[in-house]
Amino acid sequence: MSGQTPDTRVDEARREFLRNAATASVLTLAPGVTLMTAGVSEAQAKVDPGKRWGMLIDTTKCTSGCDKCVAACKAENGWRAEEGSPTDPQWIRKVDVKDPKTGFAMSLPVMCQHCTNPPCVDVCPTGASMQRADGIVLVNRHICIGCRYCMMACPYKARSFAHEEVPENEKVPWAPRGQGCVEACTMCVHRVDAGGIPACAEACDKGAIVFGDLNDSASEISKRLAQFPSYQIRADLGCDPGVRYARLP
Amino acid sequence: MKPRLTRLAAIFGIGLAVALGATAGRAGEVAPRPIIDKTKGDCVLPADQMRREHMNILKHRRDETMYQGIRGGKQSLRACLDCHAVKGDDGKPVSISSPKHFCRVCHDYAAVKVDCWDCHISVPDKAAGHAALKFRAGSMRAEASGLKSYLEGGDK
Numbered sequence: 001m002s003g004q005t006p007d008t009r010v011d012e013a014r015r016e017f018l019r020n021a022a023t024a025s026v027l028t029l030a031p032g033v034t035l036m037t038a039g040v041s042e043a044q045a046k047v048d049p050g051k052r053w054g055m056l057i058d059t060t061k062c063t064s065g066c067d068k069c070v071a072a073c074k075a076e077n078g079w080r081a082e083e084g085s086p087t088d089p090q091w092i093r094k095v096d097v098k099d100p101k102t103g104f105a106m107s108l109p110v111m112c113q114h115c116t117n118p119p120c121v122d123v124c125p126t127g128a129s130m131q132r133a134d135g136i137v138l139v140n141r142h143i144c145i146g147c148r149y150c151m152m153a154c155p156y157k158a159r160s161f162a163h164e165e166v167p168e169n170e171k172v173p174w175a176p177r178g179q180g181c182v183e184a185c186t187m188c189v190h191r192v193d194a195g196g197i198p199a200c201a202e203a204c205d206k207g208a209i210v211f212g213d214l215n216d217s218a219s220e221i222s223k224r225l226a227q228f229p230s231y232q233i234r235a236d237l238g239c240d241p242g243v244r245y246a247r248l249p
Numbered sequence: 250m251k252p253r254l255t256r257l258a259a260i261f262g263i264g265l266a267v268a269l270g271a272t273a274g275r276a277g278e279v280a281p282r283p284i285i286d287k288t289k290g291d292c293v294l295p296a297d298q299m300r301r302e303h304m305n306i307l308k309h310r311r312d313e314t315m316y317q318g319i320r321g322g323k324q325s326l327r328a329c330l331d332c333h334a335v336k337g338d339d340g341k342p343v344s345i346s347s348p349k350h351f352c353r354v355c356h357d358y359a360a361v362k363v364d365c366w367d368c369h370i371s372v373p374d375k376a377a378g379h380a381a382l383k384f385r386a387g388s389m390r391a392e393a394s395g396l397k398s399y400l401e402g403g404d405k
Contacts, residue, residue, distance in 0.1 A: 046318030132316065140315045141368060168344050171370035173327060173379050174320075178368035193318040194382055195389050202388045212390075 046193035049133035052116075053187055054214040054242035055201065056221050056230060057108055060249070061208035064096050064107035072203030073111075076188060078172035079160075089160035091185045092200060106247075109200065109209070112137060112158040112185035113233065113241030120150035120159065129182075135214075135242050136189055141181040150182055155234050156241075159184040187211075214242065224248065283354040289332045293323045303329075307365070326365060330373045345371035 081088035092111035128144035188198035201209040212221030230246035334342035345366040
């Protein structure tokens, strides 16, 4: 493409408009009276109600003893678990299960299952436990009072309470943690909003964690789910988790 | 009658003294002010509005981030830090534990506790050793990397 055809000029203008739309604007009507334009915010919004983020975990690829996903989550979100501490947070944990009758064993990571019908959101007295329009379940720690009802309600034991103060040198800019609040896997919402995939899915070198849009039939996760049988943990509870497990060939 | 007049005069006198004192205080800058580096450009709003409204802007943005995923930009807490961070004796930006921190300069005086920094890191990202959000090569979602390259002028 050389030279400015009318077509490329329009294209440039469109790119310029989209780039500018991403910067916020505040209109001053009179001293002390400002109008923060809502339209601009809408253009910036990263939450797409048409999406339903989910994960598929391939338990044939996940191996016992490997905790790369857990380590990646810790590094990304700035939490750590002391060995044997009764108060340590666990945003994601590796679980080894074995059928005592057959001896069949498998290993799998368990984190917030990002339910469609999350019981943690039902019980929250302040509205802090919330579900984004794209299905990601979060704790709005700005309004969390630390009552821990959600921890009791969660059938997956996915949420932790931050007992300890977070030292300044352990704070992470994109994943703030606070003492006295409940916290859990955020499906790396900051990475997803920036166009990435969760840290655990990126860290798994065996490709055991597939992240994607469950509503998009063309996405890799949807294709695999359509092709192979998968299951939700405690599907009988009707929470409809967005995290699914499968023994893929 | 006379004692009453004296009392009124005394009350008026005290009132006048307080008013004068307050004016003198303002003129003499009794209240501490944060150091504003004008070379970094204008703030999000004019100074008098920022003084009154910064908390509302931050609160509004806080909800936008939680519910709509809107991050960064001029109205973010990170942007406040990037411009207003104060360097300590060691040349590095001070954290909230120092009374020199730009938030504390006013908030200590006003006796208003700021909770933001209980969770959020109170020094700019670079000072804390966080360069930027890192993605492993090829781990961007396909539709997102396509949009990114489109905005940056690459292939459609």
